[in-house]
Amino acid sequence: MSLFSKKAVVLLLAAVATLGALNAQAAKATAPTKEAAATQKVSMLGGKFTFTLPKGFVANPLPTSPTGASGTMYANETTKTVIIAAENSLPEGTQVKDNDGAFLDGTAADFDAAQRKALPDYNKLSEKSLTLKTTGLGVRQVDSTATQGGGMTLNTTLMAASGGRMTVIQVISRPGDMAAHETLIKQIVSGK
Numbered sequence: 001m002s003l004f005s006k007k008a009v010v011l012l013l014a015a016v017a018t019l020g021a022l023n024a025q026a027a028k029a030t031a032p033t034k035e036a037a038a039t040q041k042v043s044m045l046g047g048k049f050t051f052t053l054p055k056g057f058v059a060n061p062l063p064t065s066p067t068g069a070s071g072t073m074y075a076n077e078t079t080k081t082v083i084i085a086a087e088n089s090l091p092e093g094t095q096v097k098d099n100d101g102a103f104l105d106g107t108a109a110d111f112d113a114a115q116r117k118a119l120p121d122y123n124k125l126s127e128k129s130l131t132l133k134t135t136g137l138g139v140r141q142v143d144s145t146a147t148q149g150g151g152m153t154l155n156t157t158l159m160a161a162s163g164g165r166m167t168v169i170q171v172i173s174r175p176g177d178m179a180a181h182e183t184l185i186k187q188i189v190s191g192k
Contacts, residue, residue: 039053044085046163053083054184057076057081069086070088072084080173083171084169090164098162104159111159112124123144127142127143135191142159143156153173153175155171156185171184
């Protein structure tokens with residue numbers, strides 16, 4: 001595993017942790033608005049990773065972290081689903097290809113190790129290697145469960161990088177909503 005992969009994942013995971021509370025209970029704090037009635041287009045990595053969220057999600061920009069990461073938390077009060085989409089620069093001017101398998105594999109392994117250390121009941125359910133059909137961007141998907149915010153959560157983390165940037169998209173749902181969670185993940189990775 002390369003050193004730049006470890007640095008990248010540590011920086012972005014720290015940024016995601018500082019950007020917002022990673023638990024489905026955060027959806028309760030979001031008041032519904034007119035914005036929740038409409039679908040929202042999300043664009044990351046200079047338009048290489050785009051998707052449309054279904055109706056019901058409210059966007060809340062998160063403050064920029066000390067490492068320069070920026071992001072948005074999307075919460076759906078009805079489904080108690082939270083999506084955190086964060087992006088940051090890779091360290092020391094590191095540049096990666098749009099589908100850099102070695103970088104993505106190292107990043108996914110580092111993410112898994114960090115989650116095991118941070119969450120005592122973290123349980124990795126699966127890991128997938130995907131390529132977005134629309135742009136050829138490589139993505140690693142890690143599905144897991146863990147107790148966060150006082151309750152068990154179902155989590156999918158999507159990691160991708162291009163050039164000097166990396167993105168992490170974390171989808172957090174209630175474990176009883178597995179079918180809806182999987183449908184949302186398919187919508188995100190299909191770019192629709």
